[in-house]
Amino acid sequence: MSDQRRTSSRTCVTKKTSLPTVTQNVRKTANKSRKINHQTSSDTNSATRRHESPDIQNSTKRTRLDSVNSNKLNHKKQKDVSYNDDTDDKIDRCAICLDDCTEPKQLDKCTHIFCTACIDQYFETVKPQCPCCFTIYGEIRGNQPLNGTMTIDTSKHRLPGFEHDSRGTIRIVYHFPNGIQDESHPNPGTPYHGTTRTAYLPENREGRHVLSLLQKAFELQQIFTVGQSRTTGYDNVITWNDIHHKTNVNGGMENFGYPDKTYLNRVKQELAAKGIK
Structure with missing residues (x-):
């Protein structure tokens, strides 16, 4: 009997001492968990501050530098x-x-x-x-050779584009024989090859006005020069001097012929650039 009471009392003592131990362990675990969570949260906040603050400062610095540079x-x-x-x-x-x-x-x-x-x-x-x-x-005088001629005649044939605005066609014939280049030409003392060129104008008021301008340009030696031909590539020949002529009756602008509504205005502008108005 005494043995049974002793055993029972030991058991009770064991149970009494085990409850507080479990409670303490639970509290310790909870406290530890709270500490870990608090530390994690504080680390996150500090990391956020570390990452955000440099960007804000750099942005402010850039804005200030940009404004300073712009002012300067x-x-x-x-x-x-x-x-x-x-x-x-x-x-x-x-x-x-x-x-x-x-x-x-x-x-x-x-x-x-x-x-x-x-x-x-x-x-x-x-x-x-x-x-x-x-x-x-x-007056601007060119270097066109002096031995050339300019002859003019008319016909009743009307140019394309001027069927109802002209009385016919003005034909201009330029002729230059062979000659020797002088000091105003690219190769003084070298022979040059002559040429014969034919050009056409409508016989109306504007066409006759352009003809008078071309006659003045011819007198001032501006219509032709001596040099390299743009069409054949031959050198030391008589060639046009940037005053365009219609050398064909038909064929349009692509073939230096008519119809070409803007030609008369263009050639007057080219002549004006050489001082002929």
């Missing part, structure tokens, strides 16, 4: 503009010698200013034309 650039542009305005007002430079004008001379039509010696020599040795805007002063 605008300030520099203003300086350049004001400098150029000042220099343009104070200094006249000659477009021929690229230096300050000595004894400045202002052209009466276009008002460009050059050194007197520079522009006088340019007009005498090159051509009487402003080198800046190409305004013509006086």
Whole structure:
């Protein structure tokens, strides 16, 4: 009997001591879990702060730098503009010698200013034309050979496109015999081959006006020159000098013929560029 009570009391003591141990272990585990969760949360927040703050700072720095650079650039542009305005007002430079004008001379039509010696020599040795805007002063004479002829006749045949706006056709025949190149030509002393060219105009008011301009250009030796032919490639020959002619009656613009509604206006512009109006 005494043995049974002792055994029972031991068992009770064991049970009493085991409950607090389990509770403590549970509390410890919960506390440990809370600590881990708290630490994880704080680590995440700190990592977020570390990643976000540099971007914000860099963005702010970039914005400030951009605004500073933009201000500096605008300030520099203003300086350049004001400098150029000042220099343009104070200094006249000659477009021929690229230096300050000595004894400045202002052209009466276009008002460009050059050194007197520079522009006088340019007009005498090159051509009487402003080198800046190409305004013509006086007559421009070309290097067309002097032994050529220009003959004119008419026919009742009407050109395509002018059937109802003309009385017929104007025919121009240019003839140049063989000759020797002079100092104004590419190869002085070298023979050149002559040529015969035929051109056509409508016989109406505008066609006769273009004819008078072509006659003046011929007198100023501007219609032909000596050089390399653009069509055959031959050198040392008589060739056109940038005043286009209609050398065929038919065929349209592609074949240097008619119809071509814009030809008469174009050729007048080409003649005006050489000072013939």
